[in-house]
Amino acid sequence: MKILIATLFLVLPTAVFSADPHSHQHMYQPDASSTSVETIYQSQGKIKTWSAAGVFISHQAIPALNWPPMTMSFSLPTADNLQPLTVGTEADFSFRQTAQGYELVSIAPHQS
Numbered sequence: 001m002k003i004l005i006a007t008l009f010l011v012l013p014t015a016v017f018s019a020d021p022h023s024h025q026h027m028y029q030p031d032a033s034s035t036s037v038e039t040i041y042q043s044q045g046k047i048k049t050w051s052a053a054g055v056f057i058s059h060q061a062i063p064a065l066n067w068p069p070m071t072m073s074f075s076l077p078t079a080d081n082l083q084p085l086t087v088g089t090e091a092d093f094s095f096r097q098t099a100q101g102y103e104l105v106s107i108a109p110h111q112s
């Protein structure tokens with residue numbers, strides 16, 4: 001009996017930690033030149049959740065930011081002018097970087 005319990009404790013933690021989709025951290029890099037020019041990034045991904053707090057998207061790699069494919073949260077613009085999309089929808093979206101993180105600019109179902 002003791003051996004069985006010890007085995008369970010050895011196996012379980014690894015399975016739990018490797019399933020975390022948020023292991024990747026984005027670094028906020030302040031723009032030293034402080035110009036007013038703003039970059040809008042384009043990508044494509046699948047909606048995982050949509051709420052007032054933000055939208056989780058499993059997005060493709062974004063070479064412009066050196067990001068691998070990942071699931072992450074984007075905040076909604078203050079204007080809140082975006083049409084919410086159903087979970088599972090493949091979407092084309094654009095976003096910008098803010099001091100707080102990443103904010104959606106536009107999002108719409110992907111046209112194939």
Ligand SMILES: [Cu+2]
Binds near residue numbers: 059067070071072
């Ligand atoms: Cu990301």
